[in-house]
Amino acid sequence: MNRVLTGLRTKASVDDAYNNDVIERMPLTVGRFYRALLDEDDAALHATLADGIRVKFPSYPVLTGREDAISYFTFQKTLFDELIFQIVEAQTYGALSAVVWRERGVSADGAAWAADGVDLLRTSGDLITSIEVGGLPGPLVTQLRRFGGPHRGAFPDVKGHSS
Structure with missing residues (x-):
């Protein structure tokens, strides 16, 4: 089955078998996080944090x-049509996982x-203690709505959208 995320919703286009293969080789906690993210299983995602x-x-x-x-991950679902x-x-490397990813869409x-980009995730036991998403900030600033979330107004509304 292939997968296209709509919002982060599944439909069809990246090979699920490939994503699943990589997830299977991740430490259990990190794999649970990505599986929950791809499946849009909020309860499972929240349980990893x-x-x-x-x-x-x-x-x-x-x-x-x-x-x-959680507020950010909820907001993130509104950023894409596909x-x-x-x-x-x-x-x-021990409690640190580096996950290289690519995304394309609308x-x-x-x-x-x-x-x-690359995500750096640190774990302690069965929980994720930190996530650092690496990638170019320019496209986030110029192409997507900004997150206002729990600190409404703390993030500049560069693109002209209200958060």
């Missing part, structure tokens, strides 16, 4: 705490979207 998690996305201040992270997300490779505004 430590209470004091720190999340850093390019062009945003660090989000601290589970509720802030999104093809592919996990390219994952490497683990933003909620109808613009073409393409991004490549």
Whole structure:
């Protein structure tokens, strides 16, 4: 089965078998996070996050705490009409996992979207304690609506959208 995420919703286009193969080789906690993200299983995703998690996305201040992270992941689902997300490779070094990814799609505004990056996830036991998303900040600033989330107004509304 292939997968196209709509919002982050599934439909058809990246080879699920490939994503699943990479997820199967990840540490259990990291694999649970990506499986929940791809399946849009909010409860499962939230269950992977430590209470004091720190999340850093390019062009945003660090989000601290589970509720802030959940707010962002909920917001993220509104950014795209279609999104093809592919996990390219994952490497683990103790409690640190590096996950290389690429995504292609159409933003909620109808613009073409393409991004490549690497996520660095740190775990402790069966919880993720930090996520740092690496990628170019420019496209996030110029092409997508900004997250206002738990700190409404704290993030500049560069693209002219209200958060």
